[in-house]
Amino acid sequence: MRRKDVLDLDDFAPDEIREVLETTVAMKEVLARPIKRVPPLRGKTIVNCFYEASTRTRVSFELAAKNLSADVVNISSTGSSVEKGETLVDTTRTLQALGADMVVMRHGASGAPYVVARELSACVINGGDGWHAHPTQALLDLFTVQSRLGRLEGRRIAIVGDVLHSRVARSAAWGFATMGASVVLCAPPTLLPAGFDRAVLTGLRAKGLPTVVAGTPSVELTHHLDAALHDADVVMALRVQRERMDSGLLPSLREYARAYGLTRDRVAKARFGAVVMHPGPMNEGVEIAPDVAYGGQSAVEEQVANGVAVRMAVMYLLAGGRGGAAV
Amino acid sequence: MSVTPRVPLATAPGRFGGTILVRGGRLIDPARGIDAIADVVIRDGRVVEGTPDQLDGARVLDARGLIVAPGFVDLHAHLREPGYEYRETVATGTAAAVAGGFTTVCAMPNTEPATDSPAVVEYVLQAARRDGSARVYVIGAITRGRKGKALADMIELANAGVVAFSDDGDCVTDPSLMRHALAYSVATGRPVVQHAEEKALTTGAQMHEGMVSARLGLPGWPRQAEETIVARDCELTALTGAHLHVAHVSAAGTLDFIRRARAKGTRVTAEVTPHHLTLTDDLVGGHWWSATASLPPYDTRTKVNPPLREPDDRDAMVAGLRDGAIDCIATDHAPHGTTDKHVEYAAAASGISNLETALGSVLSIVHAGALSLVEVIAALTCRPAGIFGLEAGTLAPGAPGDVVIFDPDREWCVDPAQFASKGRNTPLAGHVLRGQVVATIVGGEVLHDRS
Ligand SMILES: [Zn+2]
Numbered sequence: 001m002r003r004k005d006v007l008d009l010d011d012f013a014p015d016e017i018r019e020v021l022e023t024t025v026a027m028k029e030v031l032a033r034p035i036k037r038v039p040p041l042r043g044k045t046i047v048n049c050f051y052e053a054s055t056r057t058r059v060s061f062e063l064a065a066k067n068l069s070a071d072v073v074n075i076s077s078t079g080s081s082v083e084k085g086e087t088l089v090d091t092t093r094t095l096q097a098l099g100a101d102m103v104v105m106r107h108g109a110s111g112a113p114y115v116v117a118r119e120l121s122a123c124v125i126n127g128g129d130g131w132h133a134h135p136t137q138a139l140l141d142l143f144t145v146q147s148r149l150g151r152l153e154g155r156r157i158a159i160v161g162d163v164l165h166s167r168v169a170r171s172a173a174w175g176f177a178t179m180g181a182s183v184v185l186c187a188p189p190t191l192l193p194a195g196f197d198r199a200v201l202t203g204l205r206a207k208g209l210p211t212v213v214a215g216t217p218s219v220e221l222t223h224h225l226d227a228a229l230h231d232a233d234v235v236m237a238l239r240v241q242r243e244r245m246d247s248g249l250l251p252s253l254r255e256y257a258r259a260y261g262l263t264r265d266r267v268a269k270a271r272f273g274a275v276v277m278h279p280g281p282m283n284e285g286v287e288i289a290p291d292v293a294y295g296g297q298s299a300v301e302e303q304v305a306n307g308v309a310v311r312m313a314v315m316y317l318l319a320g321g322r323g324g325a326a327v
Numbered sequence: 328m329s330v331t332p333r334v335p336l337a338t339a340p341g342r343f344g345g346t347i348l349v350r351g352g353r354l355i356d357p358a359r360g361i362d363a364i365a366d367v368v369i370r371d372g373r374v375v376e377g378t379p380d381q382l383d384g385a386r387v388l389d390a391r392g393l394i395v396a397p398g399f400v401d402l403h404a405h406l407r408e409p410g411y412e413y414r415e416t417v418a419t420g421t422a423a424a425v426a427g428g429f430t431t432v433c434a435m436p437n438t439e440p441a442t443d444s445p446a447v448v449e450y451v452l453q454a455a456r457r458d459g460s461a462r463v464y465v466i467g468a469i470t471r472g473r474k475g476k477a478l479a480d481m482i483e484l485a486n487a488g489v490v491a492f493s494d495d496g497d498c499v500t501d502p503s504l505m506r507h508a509l510a511y512s513v514a515t516g517r518p519v520v521q522h523a524e525e526k527a528l529t530t531g532a533q534m535h536e537g538m539v540s541a542r543l544g545l546p547g548w549p550r551q552a553e554e555t556i557v558a559r560d561c562e563l564t565a566l567t568g569a570h571l572h573v574a575h576v577s578a579a580g581t582l583d584f585i586r587r588a589r590a591k592g593t594r595v596t597a598e599v600t601p602h603h604l605t606l607t608d609d610l611v612g613g614h615w616w617s618a619t620a621s622l623p624p625y626d627t628r629t630k631v632n633p634p635l636r637e638p639d640d641r642d643a644m645v646a647g648l649r650d651g652a653i654d655c656i657a658t659d660h661a662p663h664g665t666t667d668k669h670v671e672y673a674a675a676a677s678g679i680s681n682l683e684t685a686l687g688s689v690l691s692i693v694h695a696g697a698l699s700l701v702e703v704i705a706a707l708t709c710r711p712a713g714i715f716g717l718e719a720g721t722l723a724p725g726a727p728g729d730v731v732i733f734d735p736d737r738e739w740c741v742d743p744a745q746f747a748s749k750g751r752n753t754p755l756a757g758h759v760l761r762g763q764v765v766a767t768i769v770g771g772e773v774l775h776d777r778s
Contacts, residue, residue, distance in 0.1 A: 010542075010615070087670055088670055110543055111545070133544070195538035199542035
């Protein structure tokens with residue numbers, strides 16, 4: 001991988017994504033062994049720098065780093081300097097002084113990892129920034145879909161939920177569209193990021209990639225759930241938060257569940273056997289019905305398992321490992 | 328109700344008692360319709376007619392091949408004193424002004440304490456008399472403490488010398504209070520300058536709401552937050568018979584409301600900044616959006632309020648300046664310290680250090696053929712002076728001897744480390760601008776000389 005940082009998938013070429021997905025297969029193999037630890041990152045220090053609480057994501061990165069034999073340091077928002085109003089720049093200096101080889105950063109402000117990556121010689125992996133990006137989540141979603149459906153090209157991906165505030169949706173749109181799938185982002189009009197579709201199409205064009213898949217644009221926004229589900233190979237639900245009601249974006253979660261929640265009837269409108277996904281944590285009965293979340297089409301548990309392997313692959317490649325290599 | 332006229336300036340004209348001759352330049356003085364090769368003579372701080380026979384002891388500036396114009400007038404600058412001296416002081420702010428060709432600047436009242444009392448007005452004027460290079464006029468707050476709750480003592484402020492009222496940095500959003508502010512301002516004869524931003528529409532906003540903000544995942548500042556306030560204020564101005572001056576217009580639709588109000592005889596004037604005339608929101612996306620962009624994405628030097636908007640808005644600003652919907656160019660010079668900008672985008676302060684790049688920026692529009700040099704100079708001189716009723720903006724005989732001499736074609740690279748301003752915050756760092764100030768004269772005294 002010829003890059004210092006993984007901040008989003010918008011600057012990834014299809015070959016680079018393919019390299020990560022191939023390496024993930026090798027990492028899955030490692031995870032299937034009785035002793036899951038391999039040596040490629042021995043002696044390297046990886047700092048998990050979480051300005052926003054997320055045990056799931058932090059543990060996933062931590063396991064990935066430890067499986068590769070790296071030393072892991074966690075700086076989280078509880079009981080550390082992060083909480084004491086330390087600025088991003090102070091933290092960056094500390095990280096530089098500590099001699100971190102790799103930094104995983106999660107931050108509530110969109111773009112924060114970019115500020116750090118510019119000033120740090122260490123590799124920076126974006127573990128989620130504001131509403132902007134969550135590239136390792138998107139990579140694990142790509143891997144999960146590829147594992148289930150065999151190929152990504154030409155697939156139709158429907159993402160339903162609070163798209164406006166979702167870094168998962170933004171990175172997934174870049175990832176799937178880059179790999180030749182088409183993405184439809186669906187939400188009530190108040191939760192759609194107007195212009196995001198044009199932004200991605202502009203970016204794809206700049207990368208010399210197609211912007212139309214089987215007659216439809218590579219990325220679309222819609223508030224029509226039925227239209228979004230029609231012909232979908234993948235249906236991904238996004239978390240919808242209660243606080244959206246306080247800011248007047250949603251009347252009620254009950255209404256949201258009725259109008260946009262993924263029920264069995266709704267999933268039946270997608271392609272037969274469509275893959276159901278959710279980045280977690282789920283609000284069962286709101287954006288996704290329990291029988292859908294845990295039904296036969298659900299890949300939610302695989303997503304979590306694949307998360308560790310994908311993050312191992314990203315760390316391994318960033319540290320200079322070769323794609324698909326023996327580990 | 329009678330109030331004193333706009334008081335003599337902080338730096339009184341005529342403080343320099345000698346003769347100065349600016350020889351052989353292309354004199355552009357839009358107030359008098361002059362665009363010709365002509366000399367300018369200043370004696371005892373004021374312009375005198377013709378070229379005197381006796382030049383013994385006169386200082387001669389050779390302006391051949393250069394443009395000679397009245398010193399520029401800026402209706403909107405943040406000099407930060409008192410309270411934020413680490414960002415700027417009257418001394419450094421006015422030094423930046425003369426470096427950029429501005430001989431008159433109006434200081435915004437978002438200081439600490441706010442300029443809402445005669446004592447603070449006097450403090451700023453004293454600093455200007457003591458440390459100032461350019462002439463300084465003071466804008467008083469509309470509301471006490473700029474809190475948007477109760478009117479400041481506007482008549483007392485006018486008597487203390489303020490030339491206008493503004494809560495700039497914040498909008499007076501309460502429509503009833505804005506109505507009363509406009510009505511009350513009539514007694515002072517001064518305009519009310521509104522920073523038009525419906526705050527309920529800009530909660531958490533970081534940049535223009537559009538394609539780029541959607542991609543960057545930054546909360547957007549929609550045009551409508553500006554347009555709705557301007558629409559409302561135009562109606563309240565008609566109701567009260569006041570003079571509304573709209574600060575830093577950024578959205579194309581705002582111009583429609585201004586035109587409509589003017590057509591009905593309402594006194595509305597407007598200004599636009601160099602950055603809203605030349606830059607767009609794609610800059611926030613950095614090199615993602617333009618292979619030639621020198622900035623990385625999320626560079627906080629692009630953060631400004633109101634935000635950089637889209638090419639259609641930028642083009643509408645240029646057209647508005649041409650057709651008169653916008654009266655003048657004002658810099659909204661907003662210097663910040665490193666700690667204000669060296670943070671994540673959402674935590675960064677808004678503003679651009681503008682005084683020293685304003686001329687080079689707006690000349691790019693002239694070079695592109697979208698505005699004439701005369702139009703741009705009018706927008707920097709007589710037009711702003713007329714809005715606040717300032718004795719500035721022309722080189723007619725008897726006028727203050729405030730002159731800018733510039734080379735419209737000289738190319739220079741913007742290096743903020745060389746700024747006279749303490750504010751190094753500009754997205755133009757490293758850019759090559761075409762057009763540079765060669766010399767600035769204030770009251771017959773050469774205060775800046777690059778010749
Ligand atoms: Zn303002």
